[in-house]
Amino acid sequence: MILGLDTFGDVPVDDTGAPVSHAAAIRQVVDEAVLADELGVDAIALGEHHRPEYSISTPETVLAGIATRTSHIKLASGVTVLSSDDPVRVFQRFATVDALSNGRAEVILGRGSFTESFPLFGYDLADYDVLFEEKLDLFVKLLDEKPVTWSGTTRAALEDADVFPKTEGRLTTWVGVGGSPQSVVRTARHGLPLMLAIIGGQPERFAPYIDLYRRAAEQLxxxxxxxxxxxxxxxxxxxxEAKELFYPAYKVIRDRIGALRGWPPLRRAEFDAEAExxxxxxxxxxxxxxxxxxxAGKLDVGRFDLIYTAGPQNASARMRAVELFGAKVIPMVRDMISEA
Structure with a gap:
């Protein structure tokens, strides 16, 4: 069972309650990753965002910095928005992180539930589906690290193109899925691992997606x-203490995003029910x-990543959360699973 942490680099507040700079927020994530590595956390995943609430727009750049200060922890994106990026450049950047980390890099590819990157980089949201479909197809070909011939509608064709740098082992690549059956089947078709984003409701409702993934892989x-x-x-x-530290900042970010998506403001009773x-x-x-x-037992998953940041939390409390996760939660989970 792989047990990891996940963050979008939310901009925290200092002990006076003042938001820190984006630069300080990035350094905070690096420090948290170093602590996680020291405590034996298996993985850390950094999500890509292009909004003021989040500091990480290029996960692989931050992961490269973390790579030079850690020894064991797997270094992943969570997710890389492949639709608004170039597959060749994504591969090259993560191959570089893989070199710096002695083979610990992982990329989790996704279509992106946030869409700010599309206009920012000149992509039409009308092409949302075809962009990911074609670019994932090319990325999978690049994983073999052999000359690639490819053509599509979303970028220039390649003819017997070799891509560098090469890795010392195949780059671990996941596909992040939020609940689309088509995305689950696509992931199975490419033979890639599936990472489910379960951010609300009872986790058991995702069991049919896992079953679909396994059945699709078998049939394909x-x-x-x-x-x-x-x-x-x-x-x-x-x-x-955990609820009182988490809820105020979580409500801030949840209501801000919810206002863009037509969600009503979060109520404390709803929060408590979701936590329970x-x-x-x-x-x-x-x-x-x-x-x-x-x-993990109900869904029969092999990896769980905790998204441990949400909105303008206190930076010191975040470090304490990482410490407790690595030092206490992970050993307890492993004991519970072994006894089940």
Whole structure:
């Protein structure tokens, strides 16, 4: 069971309650990753965003910095918005991170639930589906690290093109999916591992997607890899402290995004219900560990990443959450799974 952390580089606040700079927020993530590595956390995934609330627009750049200060932790994006990027350049950048980290780089590719990158880089949202379909097809070909011939409608064709640098082993590549059956089948068709973004509701409702992935892989003659999932949460010394530290900042970012998507403002009762029964993993180390172990067992997944940042949280509290996750939650989860 791989147990990791996930962040979009949310801009935190300092101990006076003032937001830090984007530069300081990026350095905060690096420090959190270094601590996670020291404590034996298996992986850290950095998401790509192009909004003021988040500091990370190029995950692989931050991962390269983390690579030089860590030894064991896997370094992933979560996700790289492939639709608005170039597959060749994405491969080259992650191959570079893989070199710097001695083979620890992973890329999680996605279509992007946020769309700011499309107009920013000159892409038409009307091409949302075809952009990802074609670019994923090319990226999968690049993974073989042999000369590639490819043509499509979304970028220039390639004729026997060789791409450098080469890795010392195949670049680990996942596809992040938020709940589209078509995306699940596409992932299976390419023989890639599936990472499910489960950010609300009971995690068991995603069981049919995992079953679909495995059935599709069998019918298509590809490999069904162990499935991963990531969900938001927070760890503190007690359940009450975790909720009080997490809720105010979570409500800020949830309501800001919700206003753009037509969601009503978050109510505390809704938050408490989601923490109790849904896909918010919030509480003391034992509470969070029990919930992770329970969800992992019900869904039969091989990886769980905790999205440990949400909105303008206190930077010190975030570091404490990373410490508790690595030092206490992970050993508890492993014990619970082994005893199940």
């Amino acid at each position: 003659g590809t490999v069904a890899h162990p499935v991963g999932m990531h969900s938001p949460g927070f760890v503190a010394d007690t359940d009450a 029964h849904g896909s918010l993993y919030i509480g003391s180390p034992e509470t969070v560990a029990r919930k992770i172990a329970g969800a």
